[in-house]
Amino acid sequence: MKNIRILALFVLVLFGATTAQAQSAKPTIILVHGIWADGSSWTDQIRALQAKGYKVISVQNGLTSLADDVAATKRAIQLAEGNVVLVGHSWGGFVITQAGNEPKVKGLVYVAAFAPDAGENVPALSAHGAPAEIGQYFVSSGGFVFLSEDGVQKAFAQDLSVAQQHLIYATQLPAQQTLFGEKSGAPAWKQKPNWFIITQNDKALSPDVQRFMAKRSHAVITEIASGHVVMQSHPEEVLQVIEAAANHVK
Template structure:
């Protein structure tokens, strides 16, 4: 009889210990990373490894870049798969995606990394008109309804602070954007109701840093500036990881 009592007590202790551990791990939101044009999910490789080492579940979305709706659908699938709350992190065009997809109730916050952040109904050309144009268009190459970036564009406009090896990989792995992408519009802007963070890449030659500052100010984001090219997620992964983690713990400090 005493043996059975001891066994029962051990089962109860194990059950509550496991339950508490599960509750503790569930406080870490899933980090969902959304790449931009002329990139792919592997762009976040360093951040993925660092965040996983810190105990976060991470999903890097592979945007088809065929339409805003298709990209939002891909991100929504990642949100739906997540077991609990999520933090959405976007680079470049990915800002359009999380601005729409971020309206999901599971989303705790939005992190924009040198990203485009539209108002409702605002196309990419209209948004870009809020600052002086960059030389990006000179390096864009159309092909069969899609837009690619030339090797010189990768080296000098997209990732001027990357190593030669990184530039080569970025060029080889780029996903082109459908030309129709540039006229798509968001229907609801999640940044109006969700806390937001923004990283300005001060040496960005793809998106004017002044446009980045304009967008960050407009959405009242917690803003950080890094001396980096547009490919800041590749050249400064530690700083980006630290910022993502700050956004991830923020909701639990309130």
């Protein structure tokens, strides 16, 4: 009987150690928002990933310069334990393309995002498709670019509820005007696996531009019939792509 108890205890300890190892093997998911958004735009994915045992960090970009935003993401990477998967939306793609060169980063997920090559900026990439409708709704103030309420409703978050649109408009983080002209450095997607969610109904970043970047980076591509803020309009589908990337890099 004593031997059976010892064996049972050993099994429990071994099972607990195995479970802990399995949990620790999960990469940290670092989420990087774009312009006219903030870290809370990933709320659905944060809750779901945490419930599945992932450690999650949602970066808050200042949107004053590419270097500052990359530095903010690098600080998050330094905090992370083990491997990291970077997820970027819109402008966040510029950020993860640079920060993704950090050794801890094992995969990149582009969510309706820019995936620039060295020397490219927003206008250079946007030239690969038709002009985005969102440009009609820019409002400048103090050297920063805001999005009008009409712009949020018609070209940024057109497939969200009116209440969600009002919240986005009220909480938007504007970009310093010079941000759009900043050029990217050496891209991490040339050396690391990447996934790309293309938003077919996007009026902020042309789907054709997204397809050009995704094909060039040899990404695993998922297309969704969504507007630009797909992580809010199709949270489960975005979560599935993030998890696919996380499972790949274990």
